[in-house]
Amino acid sequence: MKSIFLIFLSFFSLGFYAQTxxxxxxxxxxxxxxxxxxxxxxxxxxxxxxxxxxxxxxxxxxxxxxxxxxxxxxxxxxxxxxxxxxxxxxxxxxxxxxxxxxxxxxxxxxxxxxxxxxxxPINKMAIVSTKQFSPEEVSRFSGGRSDVARLVSNFAGVSTGDDTRNDLVVRGNSPSGMLWRVEGIPVPNPNHFATLATTGGPVSALNPNLLANSDFLTSAFPAEYGNAIGGVFDLGFRKGNPDEYEYMVSVGAYPGVEAMAEGPLGKTGGSFLAAARYGFVGVTGLAGTAAQPNYHDISFNVDFGKHKIGNFSIFGIYGASNIDFLGEDIDTDDPFAAKDEDGYVTSDFTSVGLKHNLDIGDNSYLKTIIGFANSANTYKNDRYYDYGTPDENKLRFQDNDNNENRITFSTLFNSKINKKITLRTGLLFENYNLDANVASRDRQQDNDGDGYPDLVQLISTRANYNIVQPYAQAQFRLTEKLTFNGGIHGQYFSINEEFAVEPRLAFSYAINGRNSINFGYGIHHQNVPVPILFLNENVNGIPTQTNKDLDLVQSQHFVLGYDIRIAKRWRGKVEVYYQDIAKAGIESFPSSYSSLTEGADYGYSIDKTSLVSNGKGFNQGIEFTLEKSFSDGYYCLLTTSLFESKYKGSDGIERNSPFNNGYVFNALGGKEFKVGKARTNVFSIDTKFTTAGGRYYTPVDLEASMDAGYEIKDDANAFSQQYDPYLRLDVKFGFKINSKTKKRFHQFYIDLQNVTNHTNIFALEYNRVTNSVSQKDQIGFSPDFGYKYQF
Known part of the structure; x- marks a missing residue:
């Protein structure tokens, strides 16, 4: 640390001339x-x-x-x-x-x-529960790890699962309720080490250097968004520089080594933008595990300029990752693996799209996108039975091999009828081709008499299905102060042949130049996660998918907000919300299970079959935001969320959901100091403090687990216990250097995450080796660092 600060101080003394x-x-x-x-x-x-x-x-x-x-x-x-x-x-x-x-x-x-x-917000149809953010904020805020998901966890109503993953809990909803969109089309989980139907991961595959300003929505979405009940990430790629070539190279603990290039393309105002990254966090020892993670990604956006037949562009992301957890190298407190097993993980993610914009008259346009996406992951797990004894035996314990392809067609027509009315209508069609295979010995019987649980094929399916979403919406500026948005969204799910009709509405009223109120309402649906839909159940000796006909989960959102401009650059916001959820998957006999509790891990339940769509739940809360945008050399952001998340299983008992933290508080701030003779260089300090109520969890039934040889939870008391509150303080130091003579720029930073080394609980789990309940902790003190050079 002394050396780092000496380097910073040496730069302060350099005499740079004014630069523009x-x-x-x-x-x-x-x-x-x-x-x-x-x-x-x-x-x-x-x-x-x-x-x-x-x-x-x-x-x-x-x-x-x-x-x-x-x-x-x-x-x-x-x-x-x-x-x-x-x-x-x-x-x-x-x-x-x-x-x-x-x-x-x-x-x-x-x-x-x-x-x-x-x-x-960028989307003009979004009035409530929407926050626009910039990619510059991703790199500015402390603790962000160049991850857009970790950025929005600072917003009101949002919390992350833990330090090891970037799953987003939006207003008490499961992370599986998230929708990711890139350039207007849905994409699979855009994270490294992603698994089927999850929405988060330990490392993001989205490169913030390619992102444009984008929207994050937490409730009552406009009619063009569907198949989500939690939140929506609506991300856009920026275009490359259309006038001259520019380059960037960087190195950082979490994004790794990166190179980026952009510049003009052709004579019609086109441009290109491309970047590649290779991660090496395992080398730095900051991965949170002794295993060596490997990952890399490529992103691009090519704009072919404006022609008589419209504007064409092509964009895409590719990411790949793998990691081997070898028991002999694993620490006993490793949150991802155990001493008596070896695990091998691979994950691949691809999304490409061809976009066409066509002007129609002076006030209308038609945007059409054709996209292809692939998400593939494998997990091979070998278990050492009778570990540490002369009878030790290595057997394949779990074998997952999942591959999902999707073809997407999206068309949107936007027309400004006049200064008071805007119309937008469109259609989204998605075709899924799923090849999913999951085999496991977990919780299985020994029917072949070899003394070990059988390796049973829990999922074995090759499915082809469609999701079709037509929509229409309009914005009416009824008076100078009153704006009304109304629309309707439809959703057809071919697996159960259900078609849902979803009305959406919102209004905003400007009381005066400083105060406004807004209200939003919407019905939203989402299919039960695919790993639950395609689970096999043994029916008369025949593997049968007894969950395929489950209804779409239904959610009604109600939001009331108040915005105030307190002073120049200072804004305040309060939102109250209630979300009513119905038709969740629950068991047909009395139990505490609900599909609303799924989605906060790398996998889903493997024994929940013959479910029925009678589950219910609700989320309610109030959120406060106080924000001072960057001016006079500093900024600050304070957000507080007070909420309650409950659900009912088939036993009719109202329980805490696992996402019911109760409260989340974030305090962020930063100050920049101009240094050097010409004061064109910048030294910055940023800090972030976060605290949240602990997650609710189901206690382990230790006696039953010892008898069975694997973890059995006390489901009669599901989510009755709560972990200790989460607490973390991050401090970041940065330095920016503008060249005195050429188009050159240098940026350094060191981000001290969890600087107090506070112990936050990851999980309380049954330990097969010691026959006890062990506590596994999240990552402690973790320094991040980076350097960027633009030219």
Whole structure:
């Protein structure tokens, strides 16, 4: 640590001359998404630095001082807006897209401002429970590990499963309720070491350096989103620099080694953007396990420019990972493996899409996307029976081999009827081809008399099924202060041939220039996770999938919110919500089980068959957000969530769900200090404090586990116990250097995660070797580090 700080201090003494950067982008109409010409873009606080957008809505501002900058944008007939917290460096041009909304009454002489462009969601149909975020925040906040999922865990209503995975619990919902979208189409779990039907993992395969500003939704989604009851990640890729070539290389503990290139393509305004990463966290000893994880990913976005037949682009992500857990190398407290077993894990993820945008008239467009995705994973587990004795015997204990392909077709028509009405309608079609195979000895009988549980094929299916989602929605600006969004979403699931109709509505009322209230309601459906649907049950000696006809799980969302602009750059928000859940999968006889409790691990239950769709649950809570956007060299974010998550199994008893933390509190802040003779370099300090109620868990029935030789839980008292509260403090130090003569930029950081080395519980599990209940802990103190060079 002394050496690191000495390096920082040595840079402070360097004498750099003033350096500038470039800010460019596009101005568009928020309703029609068409370019706006004649908009005046002015650099706030700098005299005579302004530009005007051309006929294509494009602008370019040269000689922008490095550091945090703010822009104001004005256009006759439109509400003025602003873009704050633009991080200008000497190593890379800044590309932004600014949307403006037409004034409700052009004859009104009152100056109307829509405030910061980033204070509103990108999706104009989203009014409630939506937060826009930037990729720069992913790298800015402490404890983020360059992971977009860990970024949004700082938002109100969101908590992560634990330090070892980035599963997202949104308002008490299982992580399996999440929907991931990239460039407008759903994608499989975009994480390394992902498994079938899960939505999280230990390392993200999404490269934040390719992301554009995106939306995260936590409730009452607009009509274009479906097959999700928890939350929605609506991510977009940015375009490459259309004017000149730029490059970046970096190294970091968690993302690993990275190289990125971007630049112009052709003579029609096209561009390319591509990056590749190779992880080496295992070498640093920060993986949280003695095993060596290996992972790499590639991401790209190629825009072919505008032609007479429209604009074409192609985008994609590929990620691969593997890890071997060898019992002889595993510590007794390793959270992922045990001394008496060897495990071999592989995971692959691919998603590519071809997008076509076609302008129709002056105020409408048609966007069509054809996509292909593949998600594959294997898990081979060998168990050493009679471990440590002369009778020790190695047998294949579990054998998983899952492969899912999906073909996606999405079409969306958007039309600005007039300044008061916007219409959007579309269709999403997904075809799934699933080859799933799961065999296990866990909890099985010894029918062949060899003295060991039989290796039973729990899932063996080759299924082809479709999900079809038509939708229509409209936004009505009823008055200057009142906006109403209404729509309807349909969902057809071919496995059970169910078609669900889902009304959605939301409104926002601006009490005055500083205060507004909003309300949202929606019905949402999602299929029971695939590993549960295709479980085999032995019926008269024949493996039968007795869960295939389960209904879609239904969820009704109610949200009421209040927003206030407390002062310049300060915003506050309160939201109250209630979510009623029905038609969850439960057992046909009295028990504590519900499919609502699934999804917070690498796998799903293997013995829950002949389920019925009678399960119920609810989530309710209140959330508070206080945010000061970056200005005057500092920012802060305070979020608090107080909530309750309950469910009922077939025994009719209301229980805590495993995701019922009760409360989550986050406090983030950061300060930047300009250093050097010209004060163009930056030293930064960022910190984050998080505390949350412990997860509820089902205690182990130790006596029954000892008799059976494997873990048996006291299901009669399901989720009756609670782990100790979670607590963590992170502190991050960074340094940015802008070159004095060339287009060069350097960035260093060291992120001290869980700096107090606080012990957070991972799990209390039955230990087969010691015949006791052992506590396994999450990762303790863990330093992250990184370096980036842009040129």
């Amino acid at each position: 950067g470039v800010v460019k982008g596009k101005i568009i109409d928020k309703q029609s998404e068409k370019p706006l010409s004649g908009a005046v873009i002015e650099l706030i606080g700098s005299e005579n630095i302004q530009e005007t957008s051309d006929e294509q809505g494009v602008f370019k501002i040269l000689n922008v001082p490095t550091g945090r900058q703010n822009l104001s944008i004005t256009l006759i007939g439109y509400e003025s807006t602003s873009v704050s917290d633009i991080d200008v460096t000497s190593g890379k041009d800044v590309l932004i897209t600014v949307s403006m909304i037409e004034k409700f009454n052009t004859l009104d002489e009152i100056v109307v401002s829509s405030g910061s462009n980033k204070s509103k």
